[in-house]
Amino acid sequence: MAQKNDKYTYRVTWSEDDNEYVGICAEFPSLSWLDNTPEKALKGIRRLVAEVVSDMSGNHEPVPEPIAGKNYSGKFMVRIPPEVHRKLAIQAAESGVSLNRIASSKLSQ
Structure with a gap:
């Protein structure tokens, strides 16, 4: 079964300013991950989101719902x-x- 953070909306784009790929998550607009390949940027942002979701859950904070699951x-x-x-x-x-x-x-x- 997929974890909640697997259902978030991720995107990887090139950052001309950073001269690297940047991974972002629509549900967590303040987070990003820079890396030298698109695959590493995606892996990095997914890992970062998983850590943030875990911390939020551990602190009993509300965790954003994935956009894909909303009606x-x-x-x-x-x-x-x-x-x-x-x-x-x-x-x-x-x-x-x-x-x-x-x-x-x-x-x-």
């Missing part, structure tokens, strides 16, 4: 300037689709 309704509210709202409404009307369909299409690009 999303598919609904959220976003505020936009009135002129953008008008422009989207016109595009929707001209295309014969709902404003929701236009907004969803643009957000998924």
Whole structure:
């Protein structure tokens, strides 16, 4: 069975500033791990997160839930300037689709 820290969202990218690969975890934005290969950066950040989760659990602190395990309704509210709202409404009307369909299409690009 996978441990909780195996279900977190990890990413490895190149850091031009550090001239190394950096491993990060979306659920723990303050943590990172630098290494000379992407594989080592991933291994390092996963190990660091496991240590932090263990410490938090040992101190009875709340541990972040993995993003992948959360349920999303598919609904959220976003505020936009009135002129953008008008422009989207016109595009929707001209295309014969709902404003929701236009907004969803643009957000998924």
